Amino acid sequence: MTASVGRVARKRAERQRLMERVAAEVFAERGYERASLEEIAARLDMRGASLYHYYPSKEDLFLAAVQNATAEVVARLREVASSDGPAVDRLRRLFVSQALVELRDYPSFAPLFLMHLPDPVLDARVRELSREHAAVFREVAAEVGGGSRIGTYLALGSLAYLRRWYDPSGSLSAEELAEHVADQLLHLL
Amino acid sequence: MTASVGRVARKRAERQRLMERVAAEVFAERGYERASLEEIAARLDMRGASLYHYYPSKEDLFLAAVQNATAEVVARLREVASSDGPAVDRLRRLFVSQALVELRDYPSFAPLFLMHLPDPVLDARVRELSREHAAVFREVAAEVGGGSRIGTYLALGSLAYLRRWYDPSGSLSAEELAEHVADQLLHLL
Amino acid sequence: MTASVGRVARKRAERQRLMERVAAEVFAERGYERASLEEIAARLDMRGASLYHYYPSKEDLFLAAVQNATAEVVARLREVASSDGPAVDRLRRLFVSQALVELRDYPSFAPLFLMHLPDPVLDARVRELSREHAAVFREVAAEVGGGSRIGTYLALGSLAYLRRWYDPSGSLSAEELAEHVADQLLHLL
């Protein structure tokens, strides 16, 4: 009995994680306001109303999506941060990782950088997650020595901005750009 | 007759510029979608419908606001760019100016960085204005020598991101931060 | 003094008749609701607000336009009706005249047939004018003998409907069709 309940619960959790991933995509593509629950649901072969069986409101779904994405990215970054090698190398690889998140995996992560949320409380939560994310960079930058809080934020700004001007059809691949950018950002710190 | 017509037209133009400045504020604060014409009008002691005497649609008002703000900032930057002195100094002062635009005059300029516009055409126009703005930096950076296109965009990203984390109630004034940031960004190029 | 006042008044009256003619066109083209005062004014090289110097409301302008058009058409028809010749011939020529009004001069006259007016009182007035117009046909039809009230309305219905299906680019000219229709309608009575 307990086992089957556990299986059901696990299945539900899996389903929710998928929902959050899809939701993150739509939020990232359209912005919070223009992302409609009906569209998110459609990409999941559901109807908008059904989402309310999993999340009490659009804000909650959004928050779950952001938390999900942040946790995933932060985990990936922490792995890099705690790997072997000199701090400078690890910082460089953090930049590369983050750049690739922006350039390739952007849809599931961008909500972190969404602005103009309707609710200040929601905004505060997102900023908190944003700080968790930035902390990884700050820690490794601190090890390097020259790394200041300001420097870290400057680098993160550069990285967040990548998708505004990067042209995937250009001569540079996402990977090449990521490497190049990482090198340059090291000069910042 | 002609003179009085000119005066009326000038008054109208002035009023429009005020409208655009206020509109830019609201767009920057709320984002395109959540910025309601009624709110923009309220800050001008008008009603939403009255705005239609000046702009045929919300999109047009938005675009006018962005063009207005961009023109103003670009003019300010061009003045700096074409002043006397070594290119490095001028580039540094460009960074300071842009940082102050972000940190102090942000409300009237931020729409340039707005994403998630409802219409691709609108988006394209904004990107075009964005390029005009970036061009100033690129030109002076080119004079410096080390300045690449990518480096310029990285710097602009850092600057655009300032307002996400700068705390005006902290120990650094906007001016101090601007100077500090400008110094650091020079290392990027 | 009186003379100059009279001249001014006459000029004003002329201007109003032009306004009414243009208004009738727009009302006929767009229907009462979709005909905007601004469009009517634009065709007169004026602004919408200026119309209020001549008519206290849209309804009044509409009514004046319809009265104008009706008076003109009725006058034209009365001339035909009171001309020499056998009643049948005159009735036939009445049909031709009315058909041509519909097919050629339609824009200035059609408001008579406009339905869906916003106000019952307005509608009643239009119907009254409509009856004045029908009376001409009825009187001559009565002379013919076989002409009943119903027959007259059937004929007027046929004529009013012409513009729904007549194709000016077809093989029949408006004049030819008018003649043909007049012949056929005589069989009705």
Add this chain to the structure above:
Amino acid sequence: MTASVGRVARKRAERQRLMERVAAEVFAERGYERASLEEIAARLDMRGASLYHYYPSKEDLFLAAVQNATAEVVARLREVASSDGPAVDRLRRLFVSQALVELRDYPSFAPLFLMHLPDPVLDARVRELSREHAAVFREVAAEVGGGSRIGTYLALGSLAYLRRWYDPSGSLSAEELAEHVADQLLHLL
């Protein structure tokens, strides 16, 4: 499962047909522009927004209503047209039927004769339906021999105009008038 789905779908279809009938009434009474979705909804004990669960726009609801009404009337007429008896008799009964549609069932059918639609495409669709309707008359008129295309349109014009002047409180019942009119229209052809 399939059966219950079918039942749900059928119920929805029924509801839609009711909506279209009511919509046709309001459109006929008020004209396209003045017919507000809120009023149509009110007559169905709904709110305007709810209509959007069934039709994507006012135009679509209008078109569905017209198609619905036309199909119904054309079906009724086709039955008459394909019944036994000499063509003249059948044509006469077509006139009677159409007259009764105009005089009694008018609200659900009149949209066919609505003019001044806001969209040319919409207008074209309505005209197409109008032709389908006229075709029935033209076919039977052709069998009679004297029946021309023009004659048919003249008759239809007479019939469409009936409701402009018929007074239900007068001495003639709708049925009596229909019979009388049918007789007279035969003389047209």
Add this chain to the structure above:
DNA sequence: AATGAATGAGTGTTCATTCAT
């Protein structure tokens, strides 16, 4: 006489949300 400015009322449309099934 003409109009620029402003507005209130009305309307189509979207969408998050609720609820009965």
Add this chain to the structure above:
DNA sequence: AATGAATGAACACTCATTCAT
């Protein structure tokens, strides 16, 4: 669990109308 149905709130937009100039 899923959804069809319904809705209230919000919003862009239109337009007849008023009024000061």
